[in-house]
Amino acid sequence: MKASRSHVVRADRAHVWHPYTAADLWENEDPIVVTAAHGSWLVDADGSHLLDGNASWWTKTLGHGHPRLREALAAQARAFDHVAFAGITHEPAALLAEELVALAPAGLSRVFYTDNGSGAIEVAVKIAVQSFLQRGLPAKRRFLSLDGAYHGDTIGAASLGGVDIFRRPFAGVLFECFHAAPGATPEAFAAIERVLRDNADTIAAVFVEPVLQGAEGMRLYAPELLSHLRTLTRELDVLLVCDEVFTGYGRTGPMWASAHAGITPDLMCLGKAFAQVLPMGATLATEALYDTFRGPKEHALLYGHTFAGNPLGAALAREVLAIYRDEDVLGQVAAKSKVVAKAMHEAAKLPLVGSPRALGMMGAVDLAGHASPFEGEASDYLGALGWRVYREARARGAYLRPLGNTVYLCPPLTIPDRDLDRLLAIMLESIEAVTRQNPK
Incomplete structure (x- = not known):
């Protein structure tokens, strides 16, 4: 018999020490509780599906469950x-x-x-x-x-x-x-x-x-x-x-x-x-x-x-x-990399977004702090802007863990075109939602 989602979360908060995770923030987050993973997708115990935007810390270049x-x-x-x-x-x-x-x-x-x-x-x-x-x-x-x-x-x-x-x-x-x-x-x-x-x-x-x-x-x-x-x-x-x-x-x-x-x-x-x-x-x-x-x-x-x-x-x-x-994985990268690069340049048109960059199946932008209501947050590795985008993306069906206020994606290299298009759309929608918010 599988444990309930609430039991898993309770046991985790009581005993687990997570990597690269601020303890006080973690205790106030509703974590993703993975029960299955296939292809580009993570499945939460609550039934929601999330596109894995960083290939599980850059490891799953062939996706989940090959x-x-x-x-x-x-x-x-x-x-x-x-x-x-x-x-x-x-x-x-x-x-x-x-x-x-x-x-x-x-x-x-x-x-x-x-x-x-x-x-x-x-x-x-x-x-x-x-x-x-x-x-x-x-x-x-x-x-x-x-x-x-x-x-x-x-x-x-x-x-x-x-x-x-x-x-x-x-x-x-x-x-x-x-x-x-x-x-x-x-x-x-x-x-x-x-x-x-x-x-x-x-x-x-x-x-x-x-x-x-x-x-x-x-x-x-x-x-x-x-x-x-x-x-x-x-x-x-x-x-x-x-x-x-x-x-x-x-x-x-x-x-x-x-x-x-x-x-x-x-x-x-x-x-x-x-x-x-x-x-x-x-x-x-x-x-x-x-x-x-x-x-x-x-x-x-x-x-x-x-x-x-x-x-x-x-x-x-x-x-x-x-x-x-x-499966000609490198050939797949050559084709999909153009889509990623185009999306990063589209993202750079949004307010507070700069430094679009892409190479292969990596795409990233920075959320700028200067001349913005978010002054002082942008260059902090633990800054809040990237995490706001993370939460917006999760609500839309994607796991996009930031690097401070750098929002990036490194999906599986074999991600299907439709999933890649959806992931990129969620990334842009989430950034736009955050830049529209009143931080107060």
């Missing part, structure tokens, strides 16, 4: 569901690695499995530091990332981040990291080059979210910056790490966002859409990096996660790649 993923999971579970991955291998993980390498930027040939995207970043940090140590360069143990970067929430990943609200409480325990503005002007290039040249003897790696910074508010930057960084890092013996946890798997158009610049990083981190259904990630590395861990036993990468290489996750991840191929 029958092939369910069958892949069930088939693997019938065989075996988990074994240790030290001194053991198995078909799902071994063949997944082979398939990933075939799709990855040329030169990435080794796959280290983790439990999630933050874990994939942590692996990259450790590989970078230890590889230089074993090359006789122990001073190279610092990092550079971009202003506004988000690379995860573990201490190592958060150290690389450039979003102040996520870093501030932990300032005393984060490791040192240089930050530079992600501009494409000659001045911005020169500033990054100056940091790298002045500190090349101590910087191990540069971490970037290629082209699109998600948690910063869906900020785009020019691919030329990636090309510039690739040239500089090669010259200065610094590793380049592409964090494709969000941007990978076709979100920006091509399979990997680094393709916008035509580069191959030294390390590439994957997560989110990687296995769609279960938490799993991976860090891909070049053979040259792998070779630095050969030799004495103490040169081994003495690091790993209990569920690394999990057979269920690996089987799912293999089926994800097969579905991308069989």
Whole structure:
């Protein structure tokens, strides 16, 4: 017998600690209580249906309940569901690695499995530091990332981040990291080059979210910056790490966002859409990096996660790649991205709306605060405007969780045209409703 909706809400409020959620606000919200999900839709226990406007935190690029993923999971579970991955291998993980390498930027040939995207970043940090140590360069143990970067929430990943609200409480325990503005002007290039040249003897790696910074508010930057960084890092013996946890798997158009610049990083981190259904990630590395861990036993990468290489996750991840191929998912993105871009420019015609932007299956606008009755709210990550749009959208049948006062959508890449049209219409209607309201 299923619990009642009220029982679920009561138990949640009494005991659950939700991520990225202000406790006092949550206690006054009527939460969405999901009982089913299919395609682009979430089903609430009250019977309402909501379009999933952020693909469940950017993971469900193939939508909910894909029958092939369910069958892949069930088939693997019938065989075996988990074994240790030290001194053991198995078909799902071994063949997944082979398939990933075939799709990855040329030169990435080794796959280290983790439990999630933050874990994939942590692996990259450790590989970078230890590889230089074993090359006789122990001073190279610092990092550079971009202003506004988000690379995860573990201490190592958060150290690389450039979003102040996520870093501030932990300032005393984060490791040192240089930050530079992600501009494409000659001045911005020169500033990054100056940091790298002045500190090349101590910087191990540069971490970037290629082209699109998600948690910063869906900020785009020019691919030329990636090309510039690739040239500089090669010259200065610094590793380049592409964090494709969000941007990978076709979100920006091509399979990997680094393709916008035509580069191959030294390390590439994957997560989110990687296995769609279960938490799993991976860090891909070049053979040259792998070779630095050969030799004495103490040169081994003495690091790993209990569920690394999990057979269920690996089987799912293999089926994800097969579905991308069989259903021409990237081709679908190419067609639908034009619709998203057009809608964002339409949204920019509304009062208080600015900075329309779109890339692949991401579209975003900012709710501006200047010269408006909402003065002072617009730039706050926890600002109220975005949440007003969220509530309006929910009432109309869509889940559009904002990033502060950035309203965005990142739906499943396979969302049917009619659902995409409806989602975009709800987004625009909800923004318009909020901008008409008297905040008092």
